[in-house]
Amino acid sequence: MTFAYLDAGSGSLILQAVLGGIAGIVVAFKAWKARMVGRRAVAAVEDTDSITDETALTSEP
Amino acid sequence: MVSADPGSFRDPASRVVHDGARVLRLLDEQGLVAWLALKATPFFEKAVADGRLIQTEETSDFPVDAAGVLEHPRLPVITYPYEWTFSMLKDAALLQLDLLADALAEGITIKDATPFNIQFVSGRPIFIDLGSFEAYRSGEPWIGYQQFTRQFLFPLMLRAWVGLPFQPWLRGDMEGPTAGEMKLLLSKGQKLRPSALMHVSLQARMEDRMSGTAVREDLKDAGFNADLILANVRKLRRLVESLEWDHEVEGWSDYESCSHVGRDRYVKSEFLEGVLDRTQPGLVADLGANDGHFSDIAAESGALAVAIDGDEPVLDDLYQRSRGKNISIIVSDLANPTPSQGWAGQERPGLFERVKPDVVIAYGVIHHLIYTASIPPRAVMEWLRSFDCVVAVEFVAPEDEMVAKLTANKLARELHHGRTEKEFRGIIADMFDVRSERTLESGTRILFELEPRQNY
Numbered sequence: 001m002t003f004a005y006l007d008a009g010s011g012s013l014i015l016q017a018v019l020g021g022i023a024g025i026v027v028a029f030k031a032w033k034a035r036m037v038g039r040r041a042v043a044a045v046e047d048t049d050s051i052t053d054e055t056a057l058t059s060e061p
Numbered sequence: 062m063v064s065a066d067p068g069s070f071r072d073p074a075s076r077v078v079h080d081g082a083r084v085l086r087l088l089d090e091q092g093l094v095a096w097l098a099l100k101a102t103p104f105f106e107k108a109v110a111d112g113r114l115i116q117t118e119e120t121s122d123f124p125v126d127a128a129g130v131l132e133h134p135r136l137p138v139i140t141y142p143y144e145w146t147f148s149m150l151k152d153a154a155l156l157q158l159d160l161l162a163d164a165l166a167e168g169i170t171i172k173d174a175t176p177f178n179i180q181f182v183s184g185r186p187i188f189i190d191l192g193s194f195e196a197y198r199s200g201e202p203w204i205g206y207q208q209f210t211r212q213f214l215f216p217l218m219l220r221a222w223v224g225l226p227f228q229p230w231l232r233g234d235m236e237g238p239t240a241g242e243m244k245l246l247l248s249k250g251q252k253l254r255p256s257a258l259m260h261v262s263l264q265a266r267m268e269d270r271m272s273g274t275a276v277r278e279d280l281k282d283a284g285f286n287a288d289l290i291l292a293n294v295r296k297l298r299r300l301v302e303s304l305e306w307d308h309e310v311e312g313w314s315d316y317e318s319c320s321h322v323g324r325d326r327y328v329k330s331e332f333l334e335g336v337l338d339r340t341q342p343g344l345v346a347d348l349g350a351n352d353g354h355f356s357d358i359a360a361e362s363g364a365l366a367v368a369i370d371g372d373e374p375v376l377d378d379l380y381q382r383s384r385g386k387n388i389s390i391i392v393s394d395l396a397n398p399t400p401s402q403g404w405a406g407q408e409r410p411g412l413f414e415r416v417k418p419d420v421v422i423a424y425g426v427i428h429h430l431i432y433t434a435s436i437p438p439r440a441v442m443e444w445l446r447s448f449d450c451v452v453a454v455e456f457v458a459p460e461d462e463m464v465a466k467l468t469a470n471k472l473a474r475e476l477h478h479g480r481t482e483k484e485f486r487g488i489i490a491d492m493f494d495v496r497s498e499r500t501l502e503s504g505t506r507i508l509f510e511l512e513p514r515q516n517y
Contacts, residue, residue, distance in 0.1 A: 008202070008204040008205070008206070008207055008208075009207040009272075010267075010268075010271040010272060010273065010274045010275070010276045011264065011266070011267025011268035011269070011270060011271040011272065012206055012207035012210075012240075012264055012267065012268060013202045013204075013206070013207075013276050013277065013280060014267060014271065014276055014280065015206075015259070015263060015264050015267050016202045016203055016285075016289065016293055017202070017280060017283075017285055017289055018259070018263070019259060019260075019289075019292070019293040019296065020288070020289025020290070020292040020293050021289070021292045023288070023289065024285075024289040024292065024293075026284075027280065027283045027284050027285050027289065028283070029283075030282075030283035030284065031276060031279040031280045031282070031283040031285070034279045034282060034283060035274070035276070035279055
């Protein structure tokens with residue numbers, strides 16, 4: 001990742017793709033979708049972790 | 062003696078220091094890589110040649126631990142965006158966008174977008190922060206977009222659309238209004254304009270919802286590219302171009318129609334020419350410069366004239382005709398000049414820490430400080446004495462028609478001591494020697510050429 005001393009603002013970065021025109025809207029959508037899928041994947045991992053933890057707790061002798 | 066520039070510390074890759082009169086830029090390894098990439102482009106050479114980018118030379122005769130050292134010419138006066146007129150900020154915004162577009166076409170980007178990186182020389186904006194350029198990495202968005210909207214676009218919209226001056230806002234908050242704040246300032250109709258929907262409303266919403274999430278890798282993976290930045294920059298340029306400020310009927314715009322102005326102008330010009338001839342100044346501060354008539358005379362004498370006035374409309378007109386002239390323009394209320402501010406209260410020095418004149422012109426101004434701003438005459442003259450240079454001042458007696466207007470609703474006991482000619486002469490005798498003087502035709506105004514007394 002490029003070094004940046006300036007906090008660019010996450011929303012403003014995604015917005016730039018939208019401002020780039022139709023091609024940009026496609027890019028923004030893909031980036032948004034990747035974020036959503038990523039979030040679901042993270043949530044799924046967290047769920048699995050908690051189930052494992054619970055199992056670990058209940059399987060205590 | 063080497064001293065760090067108080068406004069150059071945010072970017073560790075590139076820092077400005079002063080070595081006596083020299084202005085040097087110290088680069089770390091990353092800064093050096095960025096400089097070498099910039100230097101290799103035809104864009105750099107062309108932008109310097111056409112005066113859009115500050116001259117830059119590599120230097121090795123500076124003993125310091127840095128990966129690279131660059132040297133720039135010293136600019137005689139530094140001004141800040143909260144001291145610029147509308148047209149100045151607009152021209153600076155266009156320069157910022159044009160440089161980014163030209164640089165991107167050659168694989169270079171500008172990593173920020175702040176008007177503090179731009180100065181004015183001979184009525185033209187010039188980009189001074191070489192450290193802002195670096196090689197564009199494929200898939201990266203324009204990091205400076207949000208900053209561009211807050212520090213250029215929104216202040217211009219504030220004036221052009223809402224009718225509010227942007228200087229008090231930028232002086233109070235140097236980061237500029239956020240998209241969310243702009244939303245509160247725009248009317249319903251203004252918010253529906255396509256450019257406001259995108260840059261203001263949508264940006265505010267997206268900033269709200271996505272604050273703190275890392276999106277740069279997502280954008281890269283989704284296929285973001287420089288063409289999208291260029292498309293955005295082209296649209297922003299059209300938007301900035303379209304912002305206009307109609308300022309015909311404000312403040313002092315009818316100054317020339319005041320009866321005493323035309324009548325006295327010739328004599329005041331002649332008196333000033335004498336002062337300039339005797340003093341041979343390098344820098345002249347024209348306090349209350351108004352339409353810049355006397356700044357013009359100072360510039361023509363070979364000095365740099367710094368035209369300072371609180372009235373933006375007249376200075377905006379002066380800016381429009383200052384191209385090619387040795388005149389700097391500063392919007393600032395003399396009764397409340399720009400203070401030092403920013404980090405540690407020193408990042409952006411105050412107005413008179415940056416403007417060090419050899420001659421001060423104070424024509425048609427001290428009676429406004431005395432009668433309108435209610436500043437005691439002695440305090441006004443002590444302030445002029447603090448410049449420690451020759452002062453050409455116009456004294457206006459209480460009997461003058463303008464003073465009568467300024468004091469129409471004031472009682473004599475509400476006015477300060479030191480207003481009469483006799484009292485005024487007593488005040489200046491403590492601080493200055495009178496080198497020459499001339500009474501104007503009205504008999505109520507006297508021009509003084511004052512030389513500071515060293516033992517004061």
